[in-house]
Amino acid sequence: DVKVTQSSRYLVKRTGEKVFLECVQDMDHENMFWYRQDPGLGLRLIYFSYDVKMKEKGDIPEGYSVSREKKERFSLILESASTNQTSMYLCASSLDNPKNIQYFGAGTRLSVL
Amino acid sequence: GQNIDQPTEMTATEGAIVQINCTYQTSGFNGLFWYQQHAGEAPTFLSYNVLDGLEEKGRFSSFLSRSKGYSYLLLKELQMKDSASYLCAVSGTYKYIFGTGTRLKVLA
Numbered sequence: 001d002v003k004v005t006q007s008s009r010y011l012v013k014r015t016g017e018k019v020f021l022e023c024v025q026d027m028d029h030e031n032m033f034w035y036r037q038d039p040g041l042g043l044r045l046i047y048f049s050y051d052v053k054m055k056e057k058g059d060i061p062e063g064y065s066v067s068r069e070k071k072e073r074f075s076l077i078l079e080s081a082s083t084n085q086t087s088m089y090l091c092a093s094s095l096d097n098p099k100n101i102q103y104f105g106a107g108t109r110l111s112v113l
Numbered sequence: 114g115q116n117i118d119q120p121t122e123m124t125a126t127e128g129a130i131v132q133i134n135c136t137y138q139t140s141g142f143n144g145l146f147w148y149q150q151h152a153g154e155a156p157t158f159l160s161y162n163v164l165d166g167l168e169e170k171g172r173f174s175s176f177l178s179r180s181k182g183y184s185y186l187l188l189k190e191l192q193m194k195d196s197a198s199y200l201c202a203v204s205g206t207y208k209y210i211f212g213t214g215t216r217l218k219v220l221a
Contacts, residue, residue: 004155033208040213041213042200042211042212042213042214043156043200043202043209043211044211045208045209048208058208090155090156098143098144098163099144099161099163100143100144100204101146101158101161102146102158102209103158104155104156104157105155106154106155107153107154107155
């Protein structure tokens with residue numbers, strides 16, 4: 001079974017803090033993704049990566065950055081957390097093939113106070 | 114523009130059949146996916162359609178018409194555990210575009 005592990009289920013941070021969300025997958029997937037999920041807005045793509053050290057902006061990259069130094073690990077960084085970044089953050093990974101099923105981690109619920 | 118539409122909420126009775134519709138307008142198409150997401154949990158893969166027609170997998174079936182930009186997910190013999198959100202997503206080269214999800218409530 002594919003396993004995508006996110007480092008924390010719940011996080012509480014203060015405005016202005018630097019926040020790191022970590023994601024690790026164990027199936028040698030080429031592609032990794034970070035989404036946020038908000039009520040009424042669905043899943044929105046923040047960044048994705050199709051290879052080590054490669055990254056592409058998604059639909060809402062502002063206020064975020066990412067790092068992929070190893071194939072299995074994809075980190076999302078909030079340089080200076082703001083209250084409007086309070087959300088559920090989901091990491092996913094997929095193989096690089098046409099039927100690119102995405103497998104999701106359990107999510108990190110981040111609250112920025 | 115790119116857009117995926119699905120109903121916000123549906124209610125059905127245990128043992129019944131329910132059909133969740135999804136319409137889409139996207140610039141690229143490599144396939145249409147349905148995911149199930151229980152409250153507080155990660156989305157899990159249910160089905161994949163890339164050609165027109167019906168794909169059946171146990172109690173769940175998914176249909177695609179590419180010319181109409183239309184798909185549906187059919188759930189038969191509903192069970193209480195089917196209460197969840199169902200997400201429709203269209204795949205491009207790497208990325209998915211997700212609909213906002215349909216919250217299905219199954220009543221006893």
